[in-house]
Amino acid sequence: MDTHHALVARLQRYVASTLPLVGDLRPHPQHDALPLGFRTSHVPLVGTVGTRTLTFLITTVGAPAAAARAAAQVGRILQTSDIVLVTERLTAAQRRGLIAAHTAFIVPDAHLWLPMLSMLFCERSSPPPAAALQPATQALLVHWYHHGVDSCPTLAQAARTLGYSTMTMSRAFTALAARQPPGLRIERHQRERRCVSTLARQDLWNAYAHFATSPVVETVLARRSPSLDELPLAGISALAACSDLAPPPITIRALDVVRRRQSRWQLSLVEAHEEPDDAVVQLEIWAYPARLHDEASPTVEPLSLALSLSAADREDPRVAQALRAMGAIT
Incomplete structure (x- = not known):
């Protein structure tokens, strides 16, 4: 184990900072x-992550x-199925x-893929812009x-339901298929594609949540009007x-980009x-519909709401408690 000492030390720091590690990693008793x-x-x-015991196998990877x-x-x-290979480096082909x-x-400090925890492959450093979910993909999830x-x-049903083109x-x-976790398949039947999933809804979202981004593309101030008062509440x-x-x-209210382009939404923008204050509305312009959970809801969709908040707001314990009450975070 001495020859792997540096890698073990890096693994300990990385796992402790990235996952809910309980205690320290320790030699497996059945080595x-x-x-x-x-x-x-x-x-x-061996180490305990949350409530699950994982075996981390320090090795060198050749052929996957x-x-x-x-x-x-x-x-x-x-006698465990929760084995995690740990190595100094992996090429894209090996991954x-x-x-x-x-x-x-x-x-x-580079790559992580833990399907048993519904954690998809990710870079610990900031992912490139191409890694982020596109609005339609995020809306579908x-x-x-x-x-x-x-x-x-199916692709056709999803397009009709969400109002997107095929x-x-x-x-x-295609984006979901490129990152599909165990338990999800995108099948092709002639020209149609169908998603088949055995994952619980929370697990499916968790598998892609690392790539989710704020739905807010712009924030403006507008004079209040009856039509704006019908929009869902957003933010705080x-x-x-x-x-x-x-x-x-x-x-604060939300209006998606498609509805904003409609003639009904001729906004009267104002400066700060x-x-x-009671005569204006702060409008968040969203990249996709804000009521994907319930068309009659007075508030925006909870998962997207959590993504739309600033880091400072999310770190506020009162905000975190409110998000948990809405089911936006667990």
């Missing part, structure tokens, strides 16, 4: 049960298929191979979270309507302090 040839090339550590077979063999010997083999892995995949499992929804299905205003939080001086 000596491994075949002699495995003991120097595969060093098992061989590494996956070795991990499975170690798992059988140690794809391990994901295809459903073999969890960690490269400390949010809709499935509230209504289930069976509410619109081309836009085709890109959404939405949280205040569902909790003991004090509402902000200027009410140009009108009294």
Whole structure:
């Protein structure tokens, strides 16, 4: 184990800062049960993440298929299916191979894929812009979270339900297929595509949540009007309507970009302090519909609401409590 000391130390720091690790990683008590040839090339550590005990297998990965077979063999010997390969580096091809083999892995400070915790492969550093979910993809996942995949499992049904073109929804299905976790499949039947999922709704959302972004593309101030007062409450205003939080001086509401383009929404924009607070509305322009959970809701969709808040707001314990009460965070 001494030859792996530096990697073990990095793993300990990385796991402790990234996952809900309970205590420290420790040598696996059944290490000596491994075949002699495995003991120097595969060093098992055990740790508790949340309520789950994982075995972290320090090793060097060559061919992904061989590494996956070795991990499975170690798992059988140690009587666990929760094996996580830990190595210094992985190429993109190796990562794809391990994901295809459903073999969890960690490269400390770089890559992580833990399907048993519904944590999809991610970079610990800021992901490139291309990694973010596009609005239609995120809207589809949010809709499935509230209504289930069976509410619109095919590309055509999803396009009709969410009001997107088939081309836009085709890109959404392609994006989901490129990152599909175990338990979700995008199947093709002639020209149609269908999503088949055995995941619970929360697990499906969690699998892609790392790539989710704020739905807010612009914020403007507008004079109040009867039509604006019909829009759902957003931001702190939405949280205040569902909790003991004090509402902000200027009410915050959400309007999606498609509806804003409609002739009905001729906004009378104002500058800050140009009108009294009760005469204006702070409008968040959203990239997708704000009531994907319930068309009659007085507030915006909870998951998207949490994503729309600033980091400073999310760190406020009162805001976090209100989000939990709305079901936006667990």
